[in-house]
Amino acid sequence: MITFDQVTVHYDDMPEPALRDVGLTVDEGELCLVTGHTGVGKSTLLGAVNGLVPHFTGGTLYGRVTVDGRDTAHHPPRELADVVGVVGQDPIDGFVTDTVEEELAYAMEQLAIPPATMRKRVEETLDLLGLAELRHRALHTLSGGQQQRVAIGSVLTAHPRVLVLDEPTSALDPTAAEEVLAAVTRLVHDLGVTVLMAEHRLERVVQYADRVIHLPGDGRVRIGPPAEILRTATIAPPIVELGRAAGWSPLPLSVRDARRAAAPLRARLAERAPAPVRPPVLKGGGNRLLAARGVTVAYRDLAAVRAVDLELHAGEVVALMGRNGSGKSSLLWALQGSGPRRAGSVRVHGEHGAQDPHTVSAAEARRLVGLVPQTPADLLYLESVGQELAQADAESAAGVTARELLDRLAPGIEDATHPRDLSEGQKLALVLAVQLAAAPRVVLLDEPTRGLDYRAKAALTGIVDALAAEGRAVVISTHDVEFAARAADRVVVMAEGDIVADGPTAEVIVSSPTFAPQTAKILAPLPFLTVDQVARELADTDKARS
Known part of the structure; x- marks a missing residue:
């Protein structure tokens, strides 16, 4: 054919x-x-x-x-x-x-x-x-x-x-x-x-x-x-990485086949407690950086967000999940200040006290809350990648350049390339670099892994970890359950404009057959979320035997 x-x-x-x-x-x-x-x-x-x-x-x-x-x-x-x-x-x-x-x-x-x-x-x-x-x-x-x-x-x-x-x-x-x-x-x-x-x-x-x-x-x-x-x-994919780590042959490609092969692995790990995927957040969640109270967003007569209360703390990475149309993007835009807000308040703690991003200048709002939208190309308006990066650095408050951030996400993009000639994943990486260069206190990412391969997602996870370590709060709206399992220490689930679940990542996603990552499904009821956790425990058991 x-x-x-x-x-x-x-x-x-x-x-x-x-x-x-x-x-x-x-x-x-x-x-x-x-x-x-x-x-x-x-x-x-x-x-x-x-x-x-x-x-x-x-x-x-x-x-x-x-x-x-x-x-x-x-x-x-x-x-x-x-x-x-x-x-x-x-x-x-x-x-x-x-x-x-x-x-x-x-x-x-x-x-x-x-x-x-x-x-x-x-x-x-x-x-x-x-x-x-x-x-x-x-x-x-x-x-x-x-x-x-x-x-x-x-x-x-x-x-x-x-x-x-x-x-x-x-x-x-x-x-x-x-x-x-x-x-x-x-x-x-x-x-x-x-x-x-x-x-x-x-x-x-x-x-x-x-x-x-x-x-x-x-x-x-x-x-x-x-x-x-x-x-x-x-x-x-994770199921293949797990098969490689466990030495399975042939490699399973479905969760059903992997569970059948995983009985010896589950027995080997039964007495092991996996290390946390991410370092634990400071006790009490660190300082509160953002407080949203009663946030309501409506388009004509359609309520997209219904009186949502949300707090974000320094050093915290939150995955915002839910089916398409549940209100995730509308909530992010309301928190950023540019989106419509019919009711409620948002306060972000910055250098000048608690401020509402909706009421300050665009430059100040960007230092309070940075948002990367689902269609990142909307933020690209210059003639070359180099010009976009230079503009970001001119407005930057970070200690790292936009070029350094871009190279960590998608290496090899030349300065002379026109942004519209980039692949979707490369466009996303460029906009991420531009937005992160402003070093906002709160970072909102709307479907950031769309178009990114596993290597780029691992690099993004590293950047998210670094932002959290600097004391920033990061919210990632995502359908990527594997990324959420690796990157987030807290998961908030929305449905029809309401928050229906809010808690530690392991508790929220493992309890859901929809949001559970492959490793959790294969090794259930053991509390493992990622292949890296399994690989570390296998290495430790091998070391103990020798």
């Missing part, structure tokens, strides 16, 4: 090719997972499948890419639209109509499909993806998972034989991600659709993949069965 024949892609402004001598074949009805660190060429590989590379991205493509017998060098994307459907990272950015039903019909209108056929395909797609009850709903009122299913449906109505998905679960809560992946696997198994999926959160998707295409970073690719590729890959 898809063939890369000695394909090399070289961009004029890059010293090395993005892809080098790539040869691979993806068969009909196969789900291939594309993995690799941020910036290694995954988007280039995906773009070459529907002709975006090189027809719209520029650069030079050597070799030959064929899809269903069509050479992409001679068929631009519009001539492949009936064969290849593409769904980007942010589905709402690709919507062109107002309602679900209209969006499903739009692609067929562009292909001049007869109205009777259009109606039949819309009905079939509504049923296939479980969208029938939403057919008349406005797209902007849907949850993230519903929007992602509509985005997939909007390309499926053209009956493509290939579906290309770029980070399909990156913005979704665990339940919504499962809904989307269930829909995708149904397309593969029941309809024979070929799926090429790039995803950083491998723990969500690796068990569904037939094969893995791994890009190690030198432009080349490795392709093979998931367990075989991931055993030595530079990037792997």
